[in-house]
Amino acid sequence: xxxxxxxxxxxxxxxxxxxxxxxxxxxxxxxxxxxxxxxxxxxxxxxxxxxxxxxxxxxxxxxxxxxxxxxxxxxxxxxxxxxxxxxxxxxxxxxxxxxxxxxxxxxxxxxxxx
Amino acid sequence: xxxxxxxxxxxxxxxxxxxxxxxxxxxxxxxxxxxxxxxxxxxxxxxxxxxxxxxxxxxxxxxxxxxxxxxxxxxxxxxxxxxxxxxxxxxxxxxxxxxxxxxxxxxxxxxxxxxxxxxxxxxxxxxxxxxxxxxxxxxxxxxxxxxxxxxxxxxxxxxxxxxxxxxxxxxxxxxxxxxxxxxxxxxxxxxxxxxxxxxxxxxxxxxxxxxxxxxxxxxxxxxxxxxxxxxxxxxxxxxxxxxxxxxxxxxxxxxxxxxxxxxxxxxxxxxxxxxxxxxxxxxxxxxxxxxxxxxxxxxxxxxxxxxxxxxxxxxxxxxxxxxxxxxxxxxxxxxxxxxxxxxxxxxxxxxxxxxxxxxxxxxxxxxxxxxxxxxxxxxxxxxxxxxxxxxxxxxxxxxxxxxxxxxxxxxxxxxxxxxxxxxxxxxxxxxxxxxxxxxxxxxxxxxxxxxxxxxxxxxxxxxxxxxxxxxxxxxxxxxxxxxxxxxxxxxxxxxxxxxxxxxxxxxxxxxxxxxxxxxxxxxxxxxxxxxxxxxxxxxxxxxxxxxxxxxxxxxxxxxxxxxxxxxxxxxxxxxxxxxxxxxxxxxxxxxxxxxxxxxxxxxxxxxxxxxxxxxxxxxxxxxxxxxxxxxxxxxxxxxxxxxxxxxxxxxx
Numbered sequence: 001x002x003x004x005x006x007x008x009x010x011x012x013x014x015x016x017x018x019x020x021x022x023x024x025x026x027x028x029x030x031x032x033x034x035x036x037x038x039x040x041x042x043x044x045x046x047x048x049x050x051x052x053x054x055x056x057x058x059x060x061x062x063x064x065x066x067x068x069x070x071x072x073x074x075x076x077x078x079x080x081x082x083x084x085x086x087x088x089x090x091x092x093x094x095x096x097x098x099x100x101x102x103x104x105x106x107x108x109x110x111x112x113x114x
Numbered sequence: 115x116x117x118x119x120x121x122x123x124x125x126x127x128x129x130x131x132x133x134x135x136x137x138x139x140x141x142x143x144x145x146x147x148x149x150x151x152x153x154x155x156x157x158x159x160x161x162x163x164x165x166x167x168x169x170x171x172x173x174x175x176x177x178x179x180x181x182x183x184x185x186x187x188x189x190x191x192x193x194x195x196x197x198x199x200x201x202x203x204x205x206x207x208x209x210x211x212x213x214x215x216x217x218x219x220x221x222x223x224x225x226x227x228x229x230x231x232x233x234x235x236x237x238x239x240x241x242x243x244x245x246x247x248x249x250x251x252x253x254x255x256x257x258x259x260x261x262x263x264x265x266x267x268x269x270x271x272x273x274x275x276x277x278x279x280x281x282x283x284x285x286x287x288x289x290x291x292x293x294x295x296x297x298x299x300x301x302x303x304x305x306x307x308x309x310x311x312x313x314x315x316x317x318x319x320x321x322x323x324x325x326x327x328x329x330x331x332x333x334x335x336x337x338x339x340x341x342x343x344x345x346x347x348x349x350x351x352x353x354x355x356x357x358x359x360x361x362x363x364x365x366x367x368x369x370x371x372x373x374x375x376x377x378x379x380x381x382x383x384x385x386x387x388x389x390x391x392x393x394x395x396x397x398x399x400x401x402x403x404x405x406x407x408x409x410x411x412x413x414x415x416x417x418x419x420x421x422x423x424x425x426x427x428x429x430x431x432x433x434x435x436x437x438x439x440x441x442x443x444x445x446x447x448x449x450x451x452x453x454x455x456x457x458x459x460x461x462x463x464x465x466x467x468x469x470x471x472x473x474x475x476x477x478x479x480x481x482x483x484x485x486x487x488x489x490x491x492x493x494x495x496x497x498x499x500x501x502x503x504x505x506x507x508x509x510x511x512x513x514x515x516x517x518x519x520x521x522x523x524x525x526x527x528x529x530x531x532x533x534x535x536x537x538x539x540x541x542x543x544x545x546x547x548x549x550x551x552x553x554x555x556x557x558x559x560x561x562x563x564x565x566x567x568x569x570x571x572x573x574x575x576x577x578x579x580x581x582x583x584x585x586x587x588x589x590x591x592x593x594x595x596x597x598x599x600x601x602x603x604x605x606x607x608x609x610x611x612x613x614x615x616x617x618x619x620x621x622x623x624x625x626x627x628x629x630x631x632x633x634x635x636x637x638x639x640x641x642x643x644x645x646x647x648x649x650x651x652x653x654x655x656x657x658x659x660x661x662x663x664x665x666x667x668x669x670x671x672x673x674x675x676x677x678x679x680x681x682x683x684x685x686x687x688x689x690x691x692x693x694x695x696x697x698x699x700x701x702x703x704x705x706x707x708x709x710x711x712x713x714x715x716x717x718x719x720x721x722x723x724x725x726x727x728x729x730x731x732x733x734x735x736x737x738x739x740x741x742x743x744x745x746x747x748x749x750x751x752x753x754x755x756x757x758x759x760x761x762x763x764x765x766x
Binding site (some may be wrong): 026027028029031045047048050052054055057058059060064071072074076090092108 | 134148149151152153155156158159160162174175177178179180183184187188189190191193194334381613
């Protein structure tokens with residue numbers, strides 16, 4: 001199942017930053033990981049992922065460094081910054097609140113069973 | 115724009131990357147190479163993982179959309195990496211650089227800078243001047259402690275409560291006892307200050323003497339800088355009044371100005387005597403520097419007013435102006451209610467006071483007057499419109515200059531200046547202009563106030579209080595800043611949105627003027643014309659009213675008439691006979707002067723406001739009868755010589 005555009009817009013930065021928080025990644029890894037770890041729900045076209053990375057970089061939430069990957073090729077790695085971590089925390093707690101609230105309304109239950 | 119290094123990627127993938135980069139229209143400074151490398155690495159990884167090229171291209175998404183998104187996000191990332199953290203967070207040295215660059219740019223366009231500064235200076239100057247006056251006269255409290263408790267007291271009568279009278283001494287003596295309402299009450303002799311010759315010191319000096327009762331300074335909450343004010347006995351002491359112009363005791367409080375100018379700030383002056391019109395007065399106090407009478411004029415010397423009954427202090431003599439301080443916590447309405455009850459009681463006991471009651475008017479309102487207040491607000495509105503016109507003018511100038519700078523800005527942008535940086539640059543330039551305009555405006559405003567006070571020193575109440583303080587400077591600063599932000603930011607935002615490639619590619623300078631911008635500029639022109647029209651119409655109406663005012667027949671013909679005031683010192687002209695002799699001789703001598711057609715004298719020149727309201731009995735039914743119904747109040751002037759001839763007054 002693919003999410004609608006509006007849902008993706010809200011979820012994508014949170015998802016990308018969550019992955020980068022676990023460990024630093026380069027673009028291809030991130031694309032793969034997003035698809036794999038989210039069961040395909042959060043799979044994003046690269047036309048979205050790279051601009052999103054630049055946007056996070058512009059806001060100072062991630063930092064990019066070129067260095068050698070285990071394959072020996074040079075790759076551009078993205079790592080989370082302290083500002084990014086703070087932002088992620090706040091996003092996460094808001095996300096939790098939303099899920100809770102939706103749960104209270106019975107939205108998430110139905111979503112799970114349905 | 116493929117980024118130099120050729121790779122082993124299939125041509126269809128290279129095509130995708132090229133489309134992305136072209137759609138993004140990035141420059142070298144935006145790290146176009148970096149993006150190209152990253153995208154290539156992505157596809158290499160995909161191919162290495164065994165994904166076919168067409169699948170990789172399909173999962174990439176629309177390259178044009180990707181390009182557009184990268185165009186939006188990439189420059190910000192680059193700017194941050196360069197250390198441009200946010201729009202305004204530049205280190206001071208970089209701001210200084212901006213200021214220097216802005217100054218250089220302005221120096222290259224001196225005509226533009228001059229016009230903008232001049233326009234702003236006019237707008238800010240007019241507003242500063244008007245606000246200075248408005249602030250001192252209307253907005254700021256009167257310069258007395260707890261001014262909201264101060265009231266001007268008039269006498270009114272139940273028969274015609276709209277009419278306000280000056281007060282009668284016996285009535286004032288009664289009001290003073292109403293301590294449940296008044297925390298202090300003092301009166302001032304209404305019929306203008308009196309001139310006197312001060313003959314101490316090296317040169318005689320003409321000084322202004324004002325008679326006030328004991329309690330006057332106290333009601334205003336003023337303590338003298340040195341010595342004391344007047345005691346109860348000096349106004350209300352034992353004995354009877356003969357003439358209200360004769361003090362019970364010859365004591366005087368002098369103004370700080372007189373003390374400093376004439377007596378050289380002599381600390382030992384209090385307790386010594388000075389000669390006023392040949393009589394010795396003991397100086398008992400020196401007023402504080404800031405003190406001014408709330409009504410009447412500036413005084414050099416205050417002497418105690420004889421408030422004892424008898425003489426001039428009859429029930430028929432309405433001649434006192436009274437100021438009082440209400441008890442703390444007492445509202446004006448409650449006080450008014452209370453005094454009306456008290457007055458009714460007094461009227462029962464005292465037939466001459468029957469029907470009379472005090473009317474309390476807040477001192478501030480009494481001093482400023484509602485008409486003048488309205489006039490000042492109208493003036494302030496007009497000044498605001500002038501500023502608006504000036505600002506729109508300046509904004510238009512900034513726009514026009516901005517259009518000429520499109521290429522410059524595009525170049526700076528192409529060379530790596532972020533949008534924030536460009537806005538900072540433009541605003542710094544505008545800031546310098548505003549600073550210049552603001553400073554010149556304040557100077558202009560100061561000059562305006564000075565000349566206003568010079569031309570019409572008596573036109574405004576509390577004129578002595580009119581000065582440019584912190585409030586006024588703050589106001590001017592705020593006005594300038596607002597003008598800069600509102601009228602400088604719009605062009606700045608627009609200009610910074612310039613797409614460098616477009617401007618640089620096209621030779622046409624005005625290529626980026628969009629339809630929205632045109633509408634905005636047209637709108638500004640409309641606003642400008644509208645405000646100008648309002649101002650011109652207002653100015654024309656004012657001029658016409660003024661012209662009409664000049665055409666109002668005065669009843670006198672001021673053409674070729676010279677006037678002068680004569681004050682005779684009481685010591686040298688002690689009795690009526692002496693004064694009469696002087697006036698006769700004076701009249702004859704003036705009449706003998708060549709070119710003099712007629713000579714006359716009067717107690718008070720016409721068209722100079724109300725002076726001496728007296729009255730007469732007029733009862734056609736029974737001549738000689740006198741009662742309240744037949745009494746007609748009127749202005750009384752005493753004339754001598756050929757006064758009517760000299761003034762061109764025709765008798766009916």
